[in-house]
Amino acid sequence: MQFLRRSLIGLFLTSLTLALLVMAGYALYGAVQSRLAPAERPRMAQERVFTVNVQRVEAGVVAPVLTAFGEVRSRRTLEIRSPMSGRVVELAENFEDGARVEAGQLLVQIDTADASAAVAVAEAESTRAAAELRDAEAALLLARDDLAAAAAQARLRVTALERQQNLQGRGVGTEAAVETAELAVSSAEQAVLSRRQALAQAEARLEQAGNALELQRISLAEARRRLRDTTILADFAGVLADTTVIEGGLVSANERLAALVDPDALEVAFRLSTSQYARLLDPEGRLIPAEVTVLLDVMGTEIATPGQLVRVGATVAEGQTGRLIYARLDAPRGFRPGDFVTVRVAEPPLEDVAVLPAAAVDSAQTVLALGPEDRLEVLPVHLLRRQGNSVIVEAAAVAGREIVTERAPMLGGGIRVRPLRAGGDGGAEAAAHLPARARGEAIETVDELVALSPERRAELIALVEGNARMPQEARARIIAQLEQDHVPAGVIARLEARAGG
Known part of the structure; x- marks a missing residue:
């Protein structure tokens, strides 16, 4: 163990x-x-080079176009109203909204019974007044003859009195005969005075008869006018709008029946700021007859017509600013009053200016210009106009220089770039030199498209097809991009970076 x-x-x-x-x-x-x-070895810092689009600035003469929005109005509109009350007995066959009528065409017929009776009464009264005038004229003639006879008799009485007085002076006549002759002269003079009064009355009667006849003629003319007013005709050729009357209906005096609009006499009213209005004045301060183009958007299709500035509003309405401008339409086909339209006004030409993309100018009114060694420089410009996606600047500071057409946050003064010029040559050249790792540069793009030469395109496609680690779907997608006329510079940069790595 x-x-x-x-x-x-x-x-x-x-x-x-x-x-x-x-x-x-x-x-x-x-x-x-x-x-x-x-x-x-220590890693070296790489300079970032951006690919940008550049444009050469050329000075020239540019006519700015001012854009505003306005409303189409009619220069010739007539309200059709009933001059008198009555029943509508007849209407035009095309008395309806949007119907076109000709000048002098019957629109509405009101019952003429009362008006015709008034005309007949006025004619009878006029005939009676004319007869009264003839009687007054005849009475005046008789009064004048009667006065002449009384005056002659008075002269005879005076002669008889003188004879009696002469006889009395010679002792032949008597005093009674003289007194009788004197009484006869007094009676004759009284008769003359009475005839003069009758003549004055005859003259007054004649004047009254003449006045009465004139009043009856005025009444007759008024009655005939009212008879004519029962027939409403079109004063000019136009289009009916806002029709409200029907046949057989009762209308009152001054009732609105419809409106007649001349479709060939249209104008557009639009509002401009005071500074914009000042650009459209001549040296005397009057509005220039500038040419305008009026556009109407109809379901994606624009209807255009030329026009001309004609006048400016006399006052500024309460709560409004700027100026209200009116322009006459030369060929208003397809336009109707009330249309909301776009108005483009041709301003007077500006000399020694340049048109740049709006994206090339920042809020400080500066642009990036291409300098030595393809490095960017910041240049100030004087902005004159903004027109959609373009701006108009004074060309003195940037004439002949190449500027960046699209500002990006990563671009600034001193940054090195690869310029892409219009026409494709600059793009092909930049694409051929995109790999720059041998010079210690890192390529970044700003979503630019470049054109490739056939040899360069084939080289890049072979590079993609020879990459076995790339998925089949990605390979097909990149090859499809390379086969286009213009290829994103970022795709070329990534392919070259992988090949160089």
């Missing part, structure tokens, strides 16, 4: 000794390998 215990202890000690020897040998082997291994 003691022999077995000692044997097991010896076996344990032997195994422990062998394990310690193995660990010592492994530690010695690791130390030798560390000693023989070359010294690790």
Whole structure:
């Protein structure tokens, strides 16, 4: 038993000794390998190079386009109202909303019975007044003749009195005869005065008869006008709107029956800010007759018509700002009053300016220009106009320079970039030189598309097909991208980075 215990202890000690020897040998082997291994080189920092689109700035003359929104209105609208009350006995066949009528066409006929009776009564009264006038004229003639006869008789009486007075002076006549002659003269003069009064009355009667006839003629004209008012005609060719009357219905005086709109006489009213309005004034302060284009969006399709500025609102309404401008439509086909439209106004041309993408200018009104060694420079610009996705700036500071068309947060002054120019040449050149690890540069892209030469495209496709570790779906997707006319620069950069690694 003691022999077995000692044997097991010896076996344990032997195994422990062998394990310690193995660990010592492994530690010695690791130390030798560390000693023989070359010294690790420190990793060098890599400069990041971004691929950007650039555009050369060219100075020129640009006519800015001002965009506003307005409402189409009619320059010629007529409210059709009933001049008198009565029953509607006839309507035009096309008396309905949207119907087109011609000038002079019958629209509404009101019952003419009362108006015709009034005309007949006025005509009878006019005839009676005319007869009264003729009687007054005849009476005036008689009164004048009667006055002339009385005056002649008075002259004879005066002559007889003078003869009696002469006889009395010679002692032949008597005093009684003289008195009788004097009484006869007084009676004759009284008769003349009475005839003058009758003449005055005849003249007054004639004037009254003339006035009465004139009043009756006015009454007759009024009655005939009211008779004509029972027939409502279209004053001009146009389109009916808001029709409210039906045949057989009763209408009151001045009741609104419909509206007549001339579809060929339209204008658009739109509001501009005061600064925008100031750009459309001539040196005398008057609104220039600038050309406009009016656009109406109809289910994705635009209807356009030219026009011209004609006037500006006289006052500014309460609670409003800016100026209300009116433009006449030259060919308003397809437009209707009430349409909400887009108005584009051609401003006077600006000289020595350049048009840049809006994304190229930041909030501080600066752009990034390509400098020496393809490094970016920050240049200030004077912003003149904003037009959709473009801006108009003064070209003095950036004329002839290449600027970045799309600003990105990682871009700034001093950053090195790879420019992509329009036309595809710059893109192919940049794609051919994308791998830059040999120069210690790291390539990053900003979602740019580049054009590849056929040789470069075939090389990249062969590189993808030879990568056995790439999944089949990913390989097919990348090959489909490489076969396009323009390939994302990020895809090319990743392929080149893997090949170079």
